[in-house]
Amino acid sequence: MQAFLSRRIKFLVLLSSSLILVLIFVQLYSNGIQNVQQSITSHLPTFGGEPLIIANDGKGSPKKDEEVVESLLDPAVPPAPTVLEHGDEQHEHERPQIFSSKAPQKPPKSNPTSTMPDIAGKESLQAQSSSSQTASNPPKSNATPAPPKSTGPTGAIVAAVGVKTDLKWISEIKSPLWTLHRYNHDDPFPPPSASFPINKGNEAMMYLSYIINNYDSLPDYSIFIHGHRTSWHQEGDMVDMINGLRFSALQKAGYVPLRCDWYPSCPREIRPVDHDAIVWGPGVHREDAEREIGNAWLEFFGPHVELPRTIASQCCAQFAVTRDAIRGRPKGEYERMRQWLVNTELINDISGRVLEKLWAYIFTKEAVRCPPPQQCACEYFGQCGPKEWPIPPEGLEKWPKEFDAPPMPKMNETEHESHGNMTARHWRRGW
Numbered sequence: 020m021q022a023f024l025s026r027r028i029k030f031l032v033l034l035s036s037s038l039i040l041v042l043i044f045v046q047l048y049s050n051g052i053q054n055v056q057q058s059i060t061s062h063l064p065t066f067g068g069e070p071l072i073i074a075n076d077g078k079g080s081p082k083k084d085e086e087v088v089e090s091l092l093d094p095a096v097p098p099a100p101t102v103l104e105h106g107d108e109q110h111e112h113e114r115p116q117i118f119s120s121k122a123p124q125k126p127p128k129s130n131p132t133s134t135m136p137d138i139a140g141k142e143s144l145q146a147q148s149s150s151s152q153t154a155s156n157p158p159k160s161n162a163t164p165a166p167p168k169s170t171g172p173t174g175a176i177v178a179a180v181g182v183k184t185d186l187k188w189i190s191e192i193k194s195p196l197w198t199l200h201r202y203n204h205d206d207p208f209p210p211p212s213a214s215f216p217i218n219k220g221n222e223a224m225m226y227l228s229y230i231i232n233n234y235d236s237l238p239d240y241s242i243f244i245h246g247h248r249t250s251w252h253q254e255g256d257m258v259d260m261i262n263g264l265r266f267s268a269l270q271k272a273g274y275v276p277l278r279c280d281w282y283p284s285c286p287r288e289i290r291p292v293d294h295d296a297i298v299w300g301p302g303v304h305r306e307d308a309e310r311e312i313g314n315a316w317l318e319f320f321g322p323h324v325e326l327p328r329t330i331a332s333q334c335c336a337q338f339a340v341t342r343d344a345i346r347g348r349p350k351g352e353y354e355r356m357r358q359w360l361v362n363t364e365l366i367n368d369i370s371g372r373v374l375e376k377l378w379a380y381i382f383t384k385e386a387v388r389c390p391p392p393q394q395c396a397c398e399y400f401g402q403c404g405p406k407e408w409p410i411p412p413e414g415l416e417k418w419p420k421e422f423d424a425p426p427m428p429k430m431n432e433t434e435h436e437s438h439g440n441m442t443a444r445h446w447r448r449g450w
Contacts, residue, residue: 174196176242177200177229179204179243182203194262201213226378231350239342243337253337254277274339279390281389284334284335285389291328299412299415313326332376
């Protein structure tokens with residue numbers, strides 16, 4: 020029985036083989052050898068699953084393998100051109116694809132990319148298109164080299180404003196070193212270079228976000244402003260003040276207020292331990308800010324920094340500061356302050372005032388930072404003309420008498436123009 024089955028299987032195998040051979044001869048007879056070769060080779064498997072392509076110069080019968088190899092090795096034989104698409108144009112390539120596991124593919128088009136300015140200080144962001152160079156279009160060797168980077172001082176004007184705030188007056192600032200960093204508190208989609216986690220704490224959130232965003236690339240000087248050109252809580256026209264700022268004095272001091280008048284915060288506005296401050300002025304949320312400074316002190320500065328009994332500095336959260344003064348504290352401290360703003364349930368007018376009363380201390384580590392008004396105006400801004408300054412009320416000490424009159428020498432025009440390009444007309448008239 021087993022022998023019978025074995026003979027039957029052999030018979031079926033021979034019969035199947037015969038049928039396959041008959042089919043092959045029929046195909047040869049009807050279509051010719053060339054079509055059979057093309058039919059077979061077009062279905063040979065490859066690694067990618069695509070059909071194998073055998074080059075044949077685009078016409079005539081396919082070359083034999085020996086002819087293909089010989090044509091590659093023989094430099095006298097010119098290569099057959101092929102055409103590949105690149106964008107909307109066609110370019111002839113010198114070397115054909117002899118064997119390929121894939122059909123010729125279109126190279127990717129170079130899409131224009133919108134690049135953000137390095138500084139978020141312009142009124143609007145403009146998209147700039149750029150395309151990458153290809154091997155067929157290398158850069159010219161005689162291209163104009165990029166201008167050398169400036170080696171002079173660098174500066175930033177950090178404006179905590181709204182999207183509708185008009186900052187055209189910034190263009191009147193004469194020195195080219197200043198670059199505007201605009202932080203729009205009501206922008207729901209700020210650019211990454213002017214990003215902030217949440218709109219809380221008034222200008223404090225914007226100021227801290229600028230420091231955190233730029234901590235590793237800060238300019239030499241940063242000026243923090245609210246965005247208005249004139250206001251009661253700054254000494255005068257902001258353009259004149261920035262044009263007249265003396266860099267040498269700022270570099271020495273580290274921190275310069277943009278208001279020299281002692282009203283309403285010097286010399287002893289915040290008394291977070293004794294709570295016995297003599298109020299000078301309206302004192303809006305003064306007691307709330309005093310209390311919350313005591314509550315936040317440990318979180319801001321850690322357990323090894325004692326809470327001062329008196330904290331005071333010129334009002335009102337507008338100031339110039341050096342890079343070294345900002346970096347006098349690690350980035351992590353500024354991040355903790357900002358996180359406190361994010362987490363606090365205090366209203367903005369209180370949380371913002373907590374930082375407002377502490378900016379001078381943060382950058383100088385001096386709890387009381389109240390330079391006499393006349394000294395401040397003349398030394399920092401070159402405004403050395405006589406001026407009557409408000410005198411603190413009874414119970415608050417006044418600055419030393421030598422600063423009642425303008426004892427400090429005026430700057431010569433050469434020195435002043437080298438520190439802000441301000442003319443004598445500005446600094447002689449006073450504020």
